[in-house]
Amino acid sequence: xxxLTETLNNFLDLDEKSLQAFxxxxxxxxxxxxxxxxxxxxxxxxxxxxxxxxxxxYYFRDDKDITISFSLxxxxxxxxxxxxxxxxxxxxxxAMEDCEMWCISHKSLMDLFEEYxxxxxxxxxxxxxxxxxxxxxxxxxxxxxARERYEELIQYKPEIIQKASVGQIASFLDMSIxxxxxxxxxx
Amino acid sequence: xxxLTETLNNFLDLDEKSLQAFxxxxxxxxxxxxxxxxxxxxxxxxxxxxxxxxxxxYYFRDDKDITISFSLxxxxxxxxxxxxxxxxxxxxxxAMEDCEMWCISHKSLMDLFEEYxxxxxxxxxxxxxxxxxxxxxxxxxxxxxARERYEELIQYKPEIIQKASVGQIASFLDMSIxxxxxxxxxx
DNA sequence: TTGATTTTTTGATATTTATCAAATGACAAT
DNA sequence: ATTGTCATTTGATAAATATCAAAAAATCAA
Numbered sequence: 001x002x003x004l005t006e007t008l009n010n011f012l013d014l015d016e017k018s019l020q021a022f023x024x025x026x027x028x029x030x031x032x033x034x035x036x037x038x039x040x041x042x043x044x045x046x047x048x049x050x051x052x053x054x055x056x057x058y059y060f061r062d063d064k065d066i067t068i069s070f071s072l073x074x075x076x077x078x079x080x081x082x083x084x085x086x087x088x089x090x091x092x093x094x095a096m097e098d099c100e101m102w103c104i105s106h107k108s109l110m111d112l113f114e115e116y117x118x119x120x121x122x123x124x125x126x127x128x129x130x131x132x133x134x135x136x137x138x139x140x141x142x143x144x145x146a147r148e149r150y151e152e153l154i155q156y157k158p159e160i161i162q163k164a165s166v167g168q169i170a171s172f173l174d175m176s177i178x179x180x181x182x183x184x185x186x187x
Numbered sequence: 188x189x190x191l192t193e194t195l196n197n198f199l200d201l202d203e204k205s206l207q208a209f210x211x212x213x214x215x216x217x218x219x220x221x222x223x224x225x226x227x228x229x230x231x232x233x234x235x236x237x238x239x240x241x242x243x244x245y246y247f248r249d250d251k252d253i254t255i256s257f258s259l260x261x262x263x264x265x266x267x268x269x270x271x272x273x274x275x276x277x278x279x280x281x282a283m284e285d286c287e288m289w290c291i292s293h294k295s296l297m298d299l300f301e302e303y304x305x306x307x308x309x310x311x312x313x314x315x316x317x318x319x320x321x322x323x324x325x326x327x328x329x330x331x332x333a334r335e336r337y338e339e340l341i342q343y344k345p346e347i348i349q350k351a352s353v354g355q356i357a358s359f360l361d362m363s364i365x366x367x368x369x370x371x372x373x374x
Numbered sequence: 375t376t377g378a379t380t381t382t383t384t385g386a387t388a389t390t391t392a393t394c395a396a397a398t399g400a401c402a403a404t
Numbered sequence: 405a406t407t408g409t410c411a412t413t414t415g416a417t418a419a420a421t422a423t424c425a426a427a428a429a430a431t432c433a434a
Contacts (some may be wrong), residue, residue, distance in 0.1 A: 049323040061330060068326060069417055081319040116231050117304050131318050132268045134346055139255060143248060147422070166382060174329055181383050326419050333391070353412065363392055376434090383428070390421080398409070404406085 003074055004049050004102055011125040018116040025112060026104035031095045037077075038093040044082035046103040050075050053099025054163055058171075059091045067172035070096070070160045078124065096163050146175045147183050190261055191236050191289055197314040205303040212299060213291035218282045224264075225280040231269035233290040237262050240286025241350055245358075246278045254359035257283070257347045263313065281349050333362045334370050 005023070008014055014022070029048075030038060037055060038044050048055075050073050057068045057077070068091055071077040082089035083106060113120040141149055150173055153160060158170065170180040192210070195201055201209070214234075218224060224242060225231050235242075237260050244255045246262070255278055258264040269276035270293060300307040328336055337360055340347060347356065357367040 059326075060293045066330070081322060084315045084319060113308070117307075120304075120308065120311065121300075124307065124314065126312065127318060128271045131314060131321065132271060134318065134321050134325065135268060138321065139246075143253075177382075178422060178423080180386085185383075234382080364412075365414085366391060372413075377432105378434100379430100379432075381428100381430070383426105385426085386424085388421105388423070390419100391415100391417070392417100394415105394417080396413105396415080397412105400409100400411080402409085404408100 003051055007074055007076075008122055011129075012122045014122060015116070015118050018112075018118050021112060021116060022104070022119055024057045026102050029101045029103050031099050031101060033095055033097050034136045037101070038079050038082070038089055038091070040090060040092050041088050043086055043093070044079040044089045045100040045105055047076060047078045047083060047106070047109060049102040050077060050101050051100045053101075054096045054159070055093050055099065056096050056164065056168060057091050057093045058168075065167070065171065067164075067168045070157060070164060070172065072157065072159060076130075080130075084089060140168055146179050147186075148172070149175070150180065150183050190238055194236070194261055194263075198316075199305060199309045201309060202303070202305050205305050208299060208303060209291070209302055209306055212295040216288045216290050217286070218288060219285050220282055223279055223281045224288070225266050225269070225276055225278070227277060227279050228275050230273055231266040231276045231291055234263060234265045234270060234293070234296060236289040237264060239286045240288075240290055241346070242280050242286065243283050243351065243355060244280045245355075252354070252358065254351075254355045255323050257344060257351060257359065259344065259346060265319075267317075288337050305342045323340075333360070333366050334373075336360045336362070337367065337370050 002140070005019060008019065008022075026049075028051075031053075037048060037104060041057065050071060052073060054070065054072050055077055056070055058065050059068065067136070069077075076091065079089035079091045079093060081087075082091075109119075109123070113123070141152065144152060150169075153169070153173060164172075166180055167177050168178045173180065175183075192206060195206070195209075213236075215238075224235060227246065229251075237258060239260060241257065241259050242264055243257055244266070245252050246255065247253070253316045256264075264280065266276035266280060268274075269278075273293060296306075296310070300310070328339065331339060337356075340356070340360060351359075353367055354364050357364045360367065362370075
């Protein structure tokens with residue numbers, strides 16, 4: 001069983017036919033390191049599933065590159081607000097290493113939802129999980145200091161420490177490069 | 188047309204029968220100022236819609252009361268993570284003034300989803316909107332200083348300034364009471 | 375390998391905001 | 405009006421983190 005069907009089945013036992021239709025409507029996309037999956041200003045047409053590799057989502061603020069999130073193998077990723085509203089994205093998503101993605105277009109997904117109720121439900125459940133995760137991230141990082149935020153990342157996604165640069169990690173953790181460097185030196 | 192059906196129709200033109208079933212499965216709840224809608228530790232059984240009034244969601248951290256969100260008339264509210272997972276809530280939700288809520292239980296909602304596909308879709312669309320809002324809140328408050336966060340609140344939900352105490356607003360904006368007081372004095 | 379370029383670390387200082395303490399103000403009960 | 409309580413403001417100081425500058429280390433191209 002592929003990582004994708006495995007992940008989907010974590011949410012819901014999909015009907016054989018729905019799953020089949022879902023898989024048939026998507027396709028594989030290989031993308032090499034540093035290439036962009038989504039670029040600021042364009043509409044996020046696809047929902048991606050990371051079968052292999054990792055990606056980083058970021059935007060520019062005063063010409064500085066600010067990381068919003070890191071995503072790893074087995075996760076869905078897209079510029080959510082753009083994908084949902086089908087309006088231009090304010091974020092970029094790039095491959096942090098050579099990746100193999102599975103992806104499905106917004107249109108295909110919406111069409112599938114018309115026909116397969118359980119797919120829409122799986123998507124709804126996925127959204128719920130992502131919502132909770134975002135809320136927890138927001139609340140629990142609120143009262144953590146720089147060091148605790150770094151320690152949280154180590155707990156939560158240790159792989160990132162190897163895969164991302166200090167600058168990318170620092171902007172994600174909302175601290176300066178220098179502060180992060182000092183925290184690392186003191187551990 | 189009630190505020191609730193109006194709000195629902197913003198997302199989707201619901202089938203007459205679905206809407207009827209939805210409304211019939213909920214009920215009205217009047218709750219007076221300072222009373223709790225949801226208490227920490229209990230499972231959030233209901234999804235509420237604020238027909239009249241306003242509520243505040245908060246939790247305790249080191250015995251300090253920390254505001255997570257303020258919600259106004261026309262908004263849905265519950266302890267999302269608790270409602271979704273049906274596990275104990277870490278947050279409290281209290282009425283900031285005498286309120287009239289409409290509410291529907293988790294069980295009723297799930298049962299309705301089995302029968303009325305378009306209700307599940309409306310809920311999915313609602314979730315999407317809330318997800319985007321949370322994401323924007325997270326990203327755009329990240330690089331704002333204390334004063335800008337206060338100004339953002341004034342823009343975004345000016346009513347709150349009247350309805351909430353300085354302490355509640357300060358914890359929501361993630362600053363001390365004193366800092367908020369000084370910001371106000373300097374405007 | 376070497377030199378150039380970029381990234382990371384280290385040090386000194388500045389800024390923002392928190393904390394603590396005291397003063398003031400608002401309101402309720404007497 | 406007076407007292408007590410609680411919320412808010414003001415002032416002084418401390419702590420956390422950013423910023424700026426320079427040194428050291430890593431990476432890369434020729």
